[in-house]
Amino acid sequence: MKNNELPQDQSASALIDARIEELGDWRGEMLARLRALIKEADPNVIEEWKWRGVPVWSHNGIICTGETYKSVVKMTFAKGASLPDPAGLFNSSLEGNTRRAIDFAEGAQIDEKALKELVRAAALLNGTKAKK
Template sequence: MLGRIRALIKAADPDIVEEWKWRGVPTWYHGGIVCTGETYKSVVKTTFAKGASLDDPKGLFNASLEGNTRRAIDFRDGDAIDEDAFKALIRAAVALNTRA
């Protein structure tokens, strides 16, 4: 699942930079942190650093909804991914980070 998510992130923003932080958590940057991809036994949690500030018209965010800043999507093995909506969230997060 993490491989699928990584490919979608790179497709949404070819200029995004991936680094591994915090004991092996992939973290994607473009003008600041865009999101992380934490792996757990049953989910890959993709946490958007400024997710609360992003429009989510397709309702992808399904975790960490109570926070003031972050929002996350828990992907389970075999889940269908709305690729267009996910890539739109990535692009919106980059636009938020790079807004002058």
């Protein structure tokens, strides 16, 4: 699996499984945990694989992505600037008008309840915009 290119005949879920296994360190564990929380928050979420190797979770539009870097796993919410964030989870990409992100470093604690609420709010926002 070179240059983030994976066989196109695999399902997005299988490609995400492969990415988690390929990472083989705390980033894979973090991505797997975030993925599980997204699915718990929205059982109807659709997993996608875009932009040559980025896991994407959608429901009536993109909810968030799960990018992995050397020092963080970045969870970017496509419409994060429009979401309530009472727990203050967003800590990255704060300057834009649309996206917001959460950077998880090694050993970071996840506020699971707040994160699930954020995922549900994103799905609800997408559903509201889809009906218009």
